[in-house]
Amino acid sequence: MIRIANGQGFWGDSLEAPLEQVRRGPIDYLTLDYLAEITMSILQKQRARDPRMGFAYDFVQMISRGLGDIMARKVKVIANAGGINPNACRDAIIDVARKQGFAGKLKVGVVAGDDIMDRLDDFIARGIALKNMDTGEELSTIRSRVQSANVYFGAWPVVEALHGGAQIIVTGRCTDTGISLAPMIHEFGWARDDWDKLSAGTIAGHSIECGAQCTGGNCQVDWQTIPDLAGIGYPIVEAEPDGTFTLTKHEHTGGRVTVAGVKEQLVYEMGDPHEYITPDCVADFTTIHLEQAGENRVRFSGIKGRPDTPFYKVSISYANGFKASGVLLYSWPNAFDKAQAADRILRERLDRLGLKFDKVATEFIGAGGCHGLQLAGPPSPDLPEVLLRIGVRSQDKAAVERFTKEIAPLALNGPPTVTGFGSGRPRLEEIVAYWPALIPKTALQPVVSVTEVSA
Amino acid sequence: MKKVRLLEIAHARSGDKGDTSNVGLIATRPEDYPLLVAQVTAERVKQHFAEICLGKVERFELPNLGALNFLLHESLDGGGTMSLRSDPQGKTYSAALLRMEIEVPA
Numbered sequence: 001m002i003r004i005a006n007g008q009g010f011w012g013d014s015l016e017a018p019l020e021q022v023r024r025g026p027i028d029y030l031t032l033d034y035l036a037e038i039t040m041s042i043l044q045k046q047r048a049r050d051p052r053m054g055f056a057y058d059f060v061q062m063i064s065r066g067l068g069d070i071m072a073r074k075v076k077v078i079a080n081a082g083g084i085n086p087n088a089c090r091d092a093i094i095d096v097a098r099k100q101g102f103a104g105k106l107k108v109g110v111v112a113g114d115d116i117m118d119r120l121d122d123f124i125a126r127g128i129a130l131k132n133m134d135t136g137e138e139l140s141t142i143r144s145r146v147q148s149a150n151v152y153f154g155a156w157p158v159v160e161a162l163h164g165g166a167q168i169i170v171t172g173r174c175t176d177t178g179i180s181l182a183p184m185i186h187e188f189g190w191a192r193d194d195w196d197k198l199s200a201g202t203i204a205g206h207s208i209e210c211g212a213q214c215t216g217g218n219c220q221v222d223w224q225t226i227p228d229l230a231g232i233g234y235p236i237v238e239a240e241p242d243g244t245f246t247l248t249k250h251e252h253t254g255g256r257v258t259v260a261g262v263k264e265q266l267v268y269e270m271g272d273p274h275e276y277i278t279p280d281c282v283a284d285f286t287t288i289h290l291e292q293a294g295e296n297r298v299r300f301s302g303i304k305g306r307p308d309t310p311f312y313k314v315s316i317s318y319a320n321g322f323k324a325s326g327v328l329l330y331s332w333p334n335a336f337d338k339a340q341a342a343d344r345i346l347r348e349r350l351d352r353l354g355l356k357f358d359k360v361a362t363e364f365i366g367a368g369g370c371h372g373l374q375l376a377g378p379p380s381p382d383l384p385e386v387l388l389r390i391g392v393r394s395q396d397k398a399a400v401e402r403f404t405k406e407i408a409p410l411a412l413n414g415p416p417t418v419t420g421f422g423s424g425r426p427r428l429e430e431i432v433a434y435w436p437a438l439i440p441k442t443a444l445q446p447v448v449s450v451t452e453v454s455a
Numbered sequence: 456m457k458k459v460r461l462l463e464i465a466h467a468r469s470g471d472k473g474d475t476s477n478v479g480l481i482a483t484r485p486e487d488y489p490l491l492v493a494q495v496t497a498e499r500v501k502q503h504f505a506e507i508c509l510g511k512v513e514r515f516e517l518p519n520l521g522a523l524n525f526l527l528h529e530s531l532d533g534g535g536t537m538s539l540r541s542d543p544q545g546k547t548y549s550a551a552l553l554r555m556e557i558e559v560p561a
Contacts, residue, residue: 269472
C-alpha cells in the first residue's frame, strides 16, 4: 500500500496544507495542483517580462519551507507548478535545495514539451487544425490573439521521471488526475493497457484533486456539524496494487470523510459519467462502489475503464475584449426598488453616451444574485439592503473604461441611501478566453528530464 | 403524496466546463434515488433554470452513487473568464436545483 496525499486544490489554496500533509503523519507522495485555465496566460506574460519567471512561485516557497521534512520523511512531491517555464521552476528548486545542504542527495524531474505556443503554425501547416472542440471554428479566427497553448499530458511522463529517480517532479500542463495516478503506476508496475487499474487510479486522482473538497470542505451534508473546519485535514489515498483504494486524512485533523461527502466530490465537474476522458484512459464513474470503512475512511472498489483515445486535449488562451463590474449598496426601505431604479438610470446614461457593449449585466445581490429572481422569488420591500452589481463586456476598451467612471456619480445624483462605492472605480480587466482543441498523440512527445542537485 | 423541496431528500455539488455548468444531484437516502430518476427530468431542470440556462440540459444516471448528473449548456455567460456573473463558475447552481419541489409519499 502507498499513501498519496493532495496538499493543493488550486493555485490560491492554503499555503499550510502541503506542509501539514508532510508533517502530520505518514505519506509517500504529495501531489499539488497549481494550474487553473487562466493561469497559463498570466504566466506567459510574466515570462515575457522576465525569462526566469512563468511558473507557480508559491511552490518554490513551499519547498523552501518544507524541504527539510520532505527529505527526512523521504516524501516524493509531484506538482504541475511548472507553468510555461518548468525548467526555470526546477532551477529555482535546485537553488533552494543547494542552499539547504541537499547537494548530491536530491534529484529533480521535469515534464515539459506541453507548451506548443511556438509550434501552432507548424501544426496547422501539417493539417492539424486545432478547431474549437465546442464550436468547430477554425483557430485562424483567433490566431493573432493567442496568448498561450498547452497540451495536457497524463501520468506516463511523470512515471518516467519517477523511474529516473526524481524525488521532486515539476510538470507543465499535466492533468490533475495524472499526477496522482503516476505514483501507483510506478510503484505497482501497472501496464499501459490495464484500463481498469488506470481508471481506478484516475478516479483516486479526481477524488483528491480539489484538496479538502472531499474531506468536509464545501460539503452540503450536515455541514454545520463537521468538526474543526479551521484545521481541516487534506485528503490521502491509500492505494493498493489491485486498484482498490481508501480515501482518508491524517488523524487529529479537522473535517470529515464520509460516503456522502465523497459522492459530492465525485460528481464535481463531471460530464458524461460513463466517459471520463483523460490522456491515460477512459474511466467509468458508474462502476464505482463506495463503502464507509471506519471513521473518516471511504473505500473505493469495482472500478472499470476503457482504452485511452488517440488525442491529447489542448488548452489555448486568447485575448477576447474587456470587461468591468461595479457595485453600489442600497439600504432599507425599498432597497430593491432603489437598486432597480439606479440600474435603469445607469443604462440610460450609457445609451446617451453612445457606448456600445456586447453585454450589460445586472445582478441584485441579496435579492437573487446567485439564482436569479425567477428562483429567488419577489424581493420583500423590507430587505435590509441590496447590492447592485453591474458589469459590461466589449471589444471596445474605451467604452469599458468610460463605464468604470459612470458608477460613482450615482452616489450623489441617483436614488437615496446609497453607499459602498468607497473602494474607487471598478477595475478594467482584459478578458482571456479559452479555446479547447484536440491534437493527435502522435504529433508530439513529452520531454522528460531528471537533474541531480549539484554542489 | 406531498410536495417537498429537493433540499429535504438530496444534496448536490456543481462545477463548470467552459460555458456549461454541471450539477450533480445525490439522494441523501439511496432508497429515494428512484424518486429523483422519475421526477427530476432534463425537461423539468431546463424549466427550473429557464432564467439561467440558455442551451439544452442533458441528464446522466449514476445508480451506483444514487446520483444524477445534469449538464446545463450555455449557463455561465460565456464561461469562467468571459462571464459577468458574481458566480461565473455556477458554484451555487447546486443549491439552485435543491429549490425544486418534487412529490414524495406522505
